[in-house]
Amino acid sequence: MQKLLIYLTFCVALGGCTAYAPPVEQGNLLDAEAVARLHPGMSAAQVRFLLGPPLLRDPFHRDRWDYVYWEARRGRPPVRKHLVLRFREGRLASVERVGL
Numbered sequence: 731m732q733k734l735l736i737y738l739t740f741c742v743a744l745g746g747c748t749a750y751a752p753p754v755e756q757g758n759l760l761d762a763e764a765v766a767r768l769h770p771g772m773s774a775a776q777v778r779f780l781l782g783p784p785l786l787r788d789p790f791h792r793d794r795w796d797y798v799y800w801e802a803r804r805g806r807p808p809v810r811k812h813l814v815l816r817f818r819e820g821r822l823a824s825v826e827r828v829g830l
Contacts, residue, residue: 751804758785758797760811765827768815772822777815784815793817 764780777795784795797813812828 753804754802755800757799758782758813760797760799760813765813765825768822768825770822770824774817774820774822777822781813793823 758781760781767780768777781797785798786796788794788796793816795815795817797815799811800808802808810829814826814828815822816824816826
């Protein structure tokens with residue numbers, strides 16, 4: 731009985747020695763409620779107020795804003811969410827969702 735207790739204590743103590751890997755989150759955290767409130771015709775300032783500044787602004791395509799979110803957790807495949815907003819004459823023209 732005493733050997734079993736020592737063995738179980740050893741197993742529990744050894745289980746606490748695993749490496750901790752914190753989740754890695756990068757990019758814009760996209761709130762589903764805020765994304766649902768987007769609609770064509772909104773101004774760029776209104777979009778920025780809802781979602782914050784975009785992660786990527788292509789200098790060659792000023793009418794395109796990219797919001798990208800990436801999350802990696804130990805033991806799970808990475809999650810990637812991508813929101814592409816296109817503007818025409820300063821107004822939101824289209825919303826493209828990938829992984830949302």
